[in-house]
Amino acid sequence: MTKAPSRNRDSIEGVVGARRRFLKGLAAGGAAVAGGATLGAPAIVSGQEAGHTFRIQTSWAPGTTGYHLFETWCASMVELTSGELAFTPFPAGAVSGDFQLFDAVRNGVLEGMNVFTVYWAGRMPAGVFLSSYPMGPNHPHHWDMLFDAYGGTELARELYEKNGLYYVGHVHHDMNLIHSKIPINSLADFEGLKLRVPGGIVADCFADIGARTTLLPGSEVYPALERGVIDAADYVGPAVNYDLGFQQVTNVIVMGPQSTPCLHQPVDLMDIAFSLRAWNQLSDQLKELITHLVRSYSRIHYAGIQAANHEAWAKFEEAGTTISRLSEEDVVQFRQVAIPRWFEWANKDRDAARLFALHLEVMQDPEVAYITPADIEGYELNL
Numbered sequence: 001m002t003k004a005p006s007r008n009r010d011s012i013e014g015v016v017g018a019r020r021r022f023l024k025g026l027a028a029g030g031a032a033v034a035g036g037a038t039l040g041a042p043a044i045v046s047g048q049e050a051g052h053t054f055r056i057q058t059s060w061a062p063g064t065t066g067y068h069l070f071e072t073w074c075a076s077m078v079e080l081t082s083g084e085l086a087f088t089p090f091p092a093g094a095v096s097g098d099f100q101l102f103d104a105v106r107n108g109v110l111e112g113m114n115v116f117t118v119y120w121a122g123r124m125p126a127g128v129f130l131s132s133y134p135m136g137p138n139h140p141h142h143w144d145m146l147f148d149a150y151g152g153t154e155l156a157r158e159l160y161e162k163n164g165l166y167y168v169g170h171v172h173h174d175m176n177l178i179h180s181k182i183p184i185n186s187l188a189d190f191e192g193l194k195l196r197v198p199g200g201i202v203a204d205c206f207a208d209i210g211a212r213t214t215l216l217p218g219s220e221v222y223p224a225l226e227r228g229v230i231d232a233a234d235y236v237g238p239a240v241n242y243d244l245g246f247q248q249v250t251n252v253i254v255m256g257p258q259s260t261p262c263l264h265q266p267v268d269l270m271d272i273a274f275s276l277r278a279w280n281q282l283s284d285q286l287k288e289l290i291t292h293l294v295r296s297y298s299r300i301h302y303a304g305i306q307a308a309n310h311e312a313w314a315k316f317e318e319a320g321t322t323i324s325r326l327s328e329e330d331v332v333q334f335r336q337v338a339i340p341r342w343f344e345w346a347n348k349d350r351d352a353a354r355l356f357a358l359h360l361e362v363m364q365d366p367e368v369a370y371i372t373p374a375d376i377e378g379y380e381l382n383l
Helices: 008-030 064-075 098-106 118-120 125-129 140-149 151-160 198-209 218-227 238-243 282-318 328-346 350-363
Strands: 032-034 035-041 050-060 085-090 112-116 165-174 177-180 195-196 212-215 234-235 254-256 267-275 322-326
Touching: 032 064, 050 064, 050 238, 050 328, 064 177, 064 238, 085 195, 098 118, 098 267, 112 118, 118 125, 118 198, 118 267, 125 140, 125 198, 125 212, 125 350, 140 151, 140 165, 140 254, 151 165, 165 282, 177 238, 195 198, 195 218, 198 212, 198 282, 198 328, 218 234, 238 282, 328 350
Parallel strands: 050 085, 050 112, 195 212, 195 234, 254 322
Antiparallel strands: 032 035, 112 267, 165 267, 177 234, 177 254
């Protein structure tokens, strides 16, 4: 199994180191006296002494680049919060199945989760628009716009609260790849293909072009490929998929053309969320700090994954894996399949329509210019 290059670990450890140097500087400067009280550097304590300890499970499998980054971030939490909060990390499947994580957190089996947000699609229609979907916003900064500038985070928090959870923020990682045992050179080649998908619009669009779709959590993808239960699988990016051994059970990576490297999940997001019960135990100051730390983690996590990807592409090539690219005509065809599904899912309930309305604003923003009014002419949202 590979791990993220040391420079990415240093990104997390650098934050901790900077805080440590700051606290040492305070201590070296001596105690300040204000109003008769002695003020010194905040104490750095162990996880066992932390004010709160949250058990948090991720969708990343153990031994992968993603889990290493998550585990390192969790280990930094005690020091970053001056001992107020510790995270006990768990890999995928350790306490709960991925698709059951929401209930596990809501019911107090765990305090938090770092899940692939697309897994929400089976619980609420709006969940499909909290992460990437076919032919949707295709660059990470588009999603930063959605959440941080267009009100997406506030709406996500409202939707999670209805389910007993608190949505802290989104976490970037990568686009998704399709690994296949069978050559795929066009959308027509998906006809009859047994394909693992995460559900939602992704499943519907591939079913529309003839694939026989199967819904599986990430931890079950490798064994399903190995046993021949499926012919191909959508999952995450090259670094983690290499860590998981996909090169041992498939020999083709399917991507879009150079203009559109991923058609179905170009910006697959994760998030950090806690049970409302656990979140409300924290002080307002600690809540604000955790929110900032999650935003920082998103940047560190994305950079770490991308650095590991850089090495993984060469490893796939050495293993004999080839890249098959779909055509520009396939992009046009897949968009024609996807757009009706966008509106079908958005009109499943008012919350989904409200969230997708923000997507339409982002995609038509002059700086994005991803769709035009003509692309969605004749479609309406039931707001």
